[in-house]
Amino acid sequence: MTGPIAIVYTLYDDLEVAEQAVADVVQARLAACANILSPCRSCYLWNGVYETRVEYPVLFKTGEDCRAALMARLEQTHPYDVPAILSWDAEAAPAYVGWVGEGGGPA
Secondary structure, eight states: OOSOEEEEEEEESOHHHHHHHHHHHHHTTSOSEEEEOOOEEEEEEETTEEEEEEEEEEEEEEOHHHHHHHHHHHHHHOSSSSOOOEEEEEOOOHHHHHHHHTTSSOO
16 A cells, blocks of 8 residues: 555544444454544534533544545444544555555454
């Protein structure tokens, strides 16, 4: 694999749910790895009401060929009605790009 990798970002309001989502997609080889970040405070309007919530951001690293499938899996399994699932390209060192392209290593 050459070129950029894809970063896919979403948030969960429960650490155990985030951990299960990460295990699911990494074991399915839709992402090579993920980082569950420190809790953050999200602020937004929902149904016209200002809300705040503590959430756990998750960054998934995947190849371009798995990005759409990863995003679809997250959307299907996410507990939110309208989850924020975002993605962007990231340049990476060649060895890391290769490792991500292998889904985190040989099967």
